[in-house]
Amino acid sequence: MNNAESVIRIENIEKIFNPGPNQVRALKGVSFEVFNGEFVSLMGSSGSGKSTLLNILGCLDQPTSGKYYLDGRDVSNLSTSQISRIRNRKFGFVFQSFNLLPKTTALENVELPLIYNTDFSVKERREKAKFALERVGLGDRIFHKTNELSGGQQQRVAIARALVNDPLVIFADEPTGNLDSKTSYQVMSFFQELNDQGKLIVMVTHEPDIMEFTKRKIILKDGSINKDEKLERQLRASEKYDELVAKDETH
Amino acid sequence: MKPIDLLKSALRSINRNRTRSLLTMLGIIIGVGSVIGMMAIGKGSEQSIKGELGKLGTNMIIILPGEERRGGVRMDASTAEILKEKDVEAIETYCTDVEYISPVVTTFAQAVNGSRNSKTPIVGAYSDYFIINNYEVQYGQLFDNRTGKSLQKVCVIGKTVAEDLFENQQDAVGEIIRLNKIPFRVIGVLEEKGRTFGMDRDNIIIAPFRTVQRRMMGVSHANQILAATEDEDQVKRAKREINDLFMGQLNKTSGGEPMFHIQTQKEMMDIMGTITGMLTMLLAAIAGISLIVGGIGIMNIMLVSVTERTREIGLRLAVGAPTSVILLQFLIESIVLSLIGGGIGIMLGYGLAIGAASLLGIEAIITVSSIAMAFGFSFFVGVVFGFFPARKAARLNPIQALRHE
Known part of the structure; x- marks a missing residue:
């Protein structure tokens, strides 16, 4: 395989919590490569190490040992400020619990990552945030406070926030975990649309039906990779959404 | 950010x-x-x-009898009577920074005009006293330098005294009042000075130094000597000149210690x-x-x-x-x-x-x-x-x- 092409390459990643007699080996030597345009779901039961792995991939946590190459660059041993910069420029994050700033407008929430990038003027910031909100279909709600939005809308604001810096990778940690089926399909259809446009997405989920919208599944078990396979047939979340809407209407 | x-x-x-x-x-x-x-x-x-304090004049120097008050107050008669009129002449001669000077005696007297009377502080001083204390005349006139050094029985009265003794203040000028039964002619009424630290500065009668010293009090010393310089920045030098004169030539010492005390208004401030x-x-x-x-x-x-x-x-x-x-x-x-x-x-x-x-x-x-x-x-x-x-x-x-x- 050609190393230059992989966006993410991890080699023998280990993570040990509480070193000592009561140590927990959350990851026991995990290796894989992820390429541009992929849509990966990390799966596994709770305690399998999938969230720990996502945190390491997202540079929110550092591995105990092993190598992590991002875009061909070793990021295993960077300083805190360099890591902040990578998170700010290269990554977008979507969380299960949305993590929006309370009592703040959708626009200001989406602007947040750009605030920490001094390359952008206030005006550029605003325009980029507006554009990202339009992409997730919230162009008409940019001045709504986050607490005035529904759960699905809040998660779309969070997706817009993850998009606004035009990241290399979007990391999503159970993005549909707090949403009902219909809204989950809607959110997944946004992810699929972004992936169609070539965006690399790595998502943690424990719901098999959500996994079916992605292109590749990596299943972790007790800190090691149990299965890593491409999905032959990809379901379209927008179709599932339409089905549900149609069902609602017949009732 | x-x-x-x-x-x-x-x-x-x-x-x-x-x-x-x-x-x-x-x-x-x-x-x-x-x-x-x-x-x-x-x-x-x-x-x-x-x-x-500024109202009292910032250029003022006060020479008092007595020691620096180290080790308690010790004021025997010989110390209290240490200041003499001839010391004033010596200061005038030797202390070039001193511009105005006057010996001062102070006593109380019953001032009487017909049926009206008032217990009033009497000051005996030279005419420079008016300048040093910023006294201005309202009616009549102040006494001049020659009169100030004479034994004439004239006086200048403050506003409070004028009000106590006369129906109309301006009528006071030229009238005779009795101070401890000695007749004095009023030649002037002072402009109002108001109060300083609660003291009525208008309740005062000022008469020539010797008149008060000899005729009223029967003493040969002065209670204090008041001096003033032209400029505020001369005060320090003037004080030193006076001190040197008193310690040296006039020898107002007792066992090497000074028997006088010099205060300046600036120091007080x-x-x-x-x-x-x-x-x-x-x-x-x-x-x-x-x-x-x-x-x-x-x-x-x-x-x-x-x-x-x-x-x-x-x-x-x-x-x-x-x-x-x-x-x-x-x-x-x-x-x-x-x-x-x-x-x-x-x-x-x-x-x-x-x-x-x-x-x-x-x-x-x-x-x-x-x-x-x-x-x-x-x-x-x-x-x-x-x-x-x-x-x-x-x-x-x-x-x-x-x-x-």
């Missing part, structure tokens, strides 16, 4: 919890308010005391200034303690705020906020909080000072430096007491912070 973003974020967060912010600021408000108030009143009273300055500093220091208490209040609330906003901090870190910017964000929040408190405190202190000053009958003096100091202190308090919570925020682990409930 641009500075404007930091400031906006601080103001928004302060605005979000308005009641809490205000309560937090209260410590700073009271602290700064009392410092400003104390300083304003202190400065005002200092000014007022200096003003009173300096002493008063030092005392009021020290009092002001003391009061301000006590008020400053409340600033520290206010700072602790700010620290407390900032810690609460950091805990409350743990998830927000986690998110900011996750989207790539450098830890230094998180630190700065919370630091600026506490500084802004503290400075707003300081601003309100200055206004409060100003109001208090004006109120208190009008009760005390002095003027409240707010200096630019005290305002700058108040802002400086608020800033300092904000930095010092905001640093610990801000550092706590900056050191949060993003993963744990995001999971915080």
Whole structure:
């Protein structure tokens, strides 16, 4: 395989919590490569190490040992400020619990990552945030406070926030975990649309039906990779959404 | 993060919890308010005391009999009678910086005009006495230098005396009044001087030195010698000249110790200034303690705020906020909080000072430096007491912070 092409390459990643007699080996030597345009779901039961792995991939946590190459660059041993910069420029994050700033407008929430990038003027910031909100279909709600939005809308604001810096990778940690089926399909259809446009997405989920919208599944078990396979047939979340809407209407 | 973003974020967060912010600021408000108030009143009273002393003439030098009061007061007769009229001549001859000089005797007498009478202090002095004390004449005239050194029975009376003894003040000029049964002709009525340190400066009769000394008191010494220089900056030199003359040529010593004491009005003012300055500093220091208490209040609330906003901090870190910017964000929040408190405190202190000053009958003096100091202190308090919570925020682990409930 050609190393230059992989966006993410991890080699023998280990993570040990509480070193000592009561140590927990959350990851026991995990290796894989992820390429541009992929849509990966990390799966596994709770305690399998999938969230720990996502945190390491997202540079929110550092591995105990092993190598992590991002875009061909070793990021295993960077300083805190360099890591902040990578998170700010290269990554977008979507969380299960949305993590929006309370009592703040959708626009200001989406602007947040750009605030920490001094390359952008206030005006550029605003325009980029507006554009990202339009992409997730919230162009008409940019001045709504986050607490005035529904759960699905809040998660779309969070997706817009993850998009606004035009990241290399979007990391999503159970993005549909707090949403009902219909809204989950809607959110997944946004992810699929972004992936169609070539965006690399790595998502943690424990719901098999959500996994079916992605292109590749990596299943972790007790800190090691149990299965890593491409999905032959990809379901379209927008179709599932339409089905549900149609069902609602017949009732 | 641009500075404007930091400031906006601080103001928004302060605005979000308005009641809490205000309560937090209260410590700073009271602290700064009392410092400003104390300083304003202190400065005002200092000014007022200096003003009173200034009315007495800042160029004045007073020579008193007696020792420097070391080891208690010891004033035997020989010491009390140490000052003589010829000493005045010696000062006039040898002390070139002394411009005006007069020996002074003081006694009390019953002043009588027909059925009216008044118990009044009588001063015997040369005509320079008027200049040294800034006495001006309202009606009639003052006595001249020659008369001042004579035994003539003339006098100049203060306004209070004129009111006590005469129906109309202007009628006093040319009239004869009796001082301890000795007839004196009134030649002038002095302009009103008002009160200094509560003493009525218009209740006075001034007559030629020898007239009072010999005819009324029957003594051969002077109670004190008053002198004055032309300029304020000559006072120090003049004092030294007099001292040298008295210690040397006139030999007014006893066992090597001086038997006289020289005071200058400037020294008095300096002493008063030092005392009021020290009092002001003391009061301000006590008020400053409340600033520290206010700072602790700010620290407390900032810690609460950091805990409350743990998830927000986690998110900011996750989207790539450098830890230094998180630190700065919370630091600026506490500084802004503290400075707003300081601003309100200055206004409060100003109001208090004006109120208190009008009760005390002095003027409240707010200096630019005290305002700058108040802002400086608020800033300092904000930095010092905001640093610990801000550092706590900056050191949060993003993963744990995001999971915080």
